[in-house]
Amino acid sequence: MLRIVHGLAFGMVTVAGNTIVIDITPSSRRGEAVGYYGLMNNTAMSIGPMVGLFMHEACSFNTIFICSLTSGVLGFIMACLVRTPAKQPVESEPISFDRFILLKGIPAGISLLLLSIPYGMTTTYVAMYAEKIGITLSSGLFFTFMAFGMAVSRLFSGKQVDKGRITQIIILGLYLVCFCFFSLSLCGTLMKWNPEFTTVLFFVIALLLGVGFGTMFPAFNSLFVSLAPNSKRGTATSTYLTSWDVGIGIGLMSGGYIAQITSFDTAYFFGALLTVISALFFKLKVTPHFERNKMR
Template identity: 40%
Template sequence: MEDRKPILWNRNFVQCCISYFLMNFSFYMLMPTMPVYLVEVLGIDTANVGIALSSYTIGLLCVRPFSGFLVDCFSRKPLYLFAFFVFAFMFGGYLVATAMLTIMAVRFIQGGFMGLTSVAGNTIAIDVIPSSRRGEGMGFYGLTINLAMSLAPLVAVTIYGKGGFYPVVSVGWVAAFVGVGSVCLIRYPKREKVPRPHFSLDRFILVKALPAALAYILVAIPYGMITSFVVLYGKEIMVADPGYFFIYMAIGVGTSRLVSGKLVDHGKIHWVSVCSSVCLLVTFAVFATVHQSWVFFACALMIGIGYGVGVPAFQCLFINVAPHNMRGTATSTYLTSFDLGVGIGMLSAGFIASCAGLATAYGVGAGCCLASLCIYLRWVKPSYEKHKLPD
């Protein structure tokens, strides 16, 4: 009886997973349908669609570094509830915004509050997960976003085909507000404002985790290349139905996360991280050079496994070096690193593709994974062992 593990799936953790799933589900319903709506209904030039869509990312990156500071200074649940409410409320803006500038404004504001919502939600989830099962818990928690990214586009495209863009927005709006209700059910103690020291970089960035942040940015770059250009790449190399890439990738992520978190909790954080980087390095190298349909989808599965294995380990690299009152900053640094890498990947893939083709871009992605692996072995591992805090 003494060795019985603490309960992971308690009421609070279940509600954290439900609310995070609904936040991402509602937002990712817009991803496949908004470009079509902007071009076909509003008549916005295709070249400007990317600008309109990227305003969300700009808003997110503007807020993320400060969101960790806010989460660490104020009561986390009220802040989470407020940010989630504003994020949900902004869906109404898509029903009245009919010009590019107004749509950009709505996406910028919603992106900013999504950044704050995700940091607050991640931090609360970390707080309610037993420390001995943190890797496993964060693996399941992160799986909710993969489920949302897989299911939301399918639902959204079906609704759009039958009723257009406004029903898609309405369903997303309802899902987001149900998520707000789920947050209300989380039993989380109120937390008084914590006095902070005078101005320092640690207010906004977890300095002790900077080596891990650099390695994570590099490994996120090819992920940005995948999410934005893999369908075009599939068409280039004559793959039938390249959109199924994301289904295979989601399967890889889902299956690998069932075991990776447990390995992290058993002290194998470095082994898991290195295996993830090696898997991604080899897979992207094959993906860039072997142009056959079965290889294309096999690589999708392996890329999903690589990221599914690595994400819980990388998140623990940030969380385990932060004291409790800086977990918000740690989460913010972790998420900002990934977002920055994804953004670099999106921009660089387009530039490289225009000069040398998408195959070359994915070859560069493999190089990024190699650089990340070298940085991990040289700096991240010793830095983590030096600064890791007891549970």
């Protein structure tokens, strides 16, 4: 029940936060602004597991949750300090499916959903995978490198989006992520051949995953917003985040199930195949659909 409340809270905060950033930013710098805003969110999603894993080795769960509560309270205080310009009330529209899901964004949502499944596997099971194959260094370092990769990529990807290179940035990120997940699925085999090389490769993969996902996040967000009229920016952002969250949920369930009946290597290989399908679908279907329907 608490987890359901968490989901409701995060769902409201992420949709509203993204929409506020889009509303208050000049259109010429929207990609850059979304990139910086997303950087904070995704960096937190990397730092959280990293710190949690480090604390788990030295602290009790009570201490970890008290620190989480403290962080949440500080976030609440910061949120109370946010001020935005007053907006004119929007006239109510007839109830329709398009008010909840951006129909023109469904193809991009499918591609994003396929991409987020292996991401969900990684954030949940990579520590167990590292322990299983014999990597002795703390798994928290994986998320450290991943967060660093995201931070570096966000410094340039948002500006490229503002120059109109939305689909090109996403395709580049998809290729990089495909390579990373195939390499991750091979780590169990490579560990038997050369443990030192595999350990280095494991953390290089984390860095490149951060670069790949950090490159794509602001571009995907801008893609959804570009498909919607100004009155449906919130719907566009909601569709973007819903696709991502649903994929992560599927990754949590499917990753554990596949690993239980086979191995983590197989689970990550399955995730790598999904990234290939996502890349092909995006290039062949989503890109031409976006070029035909974009509104700005």
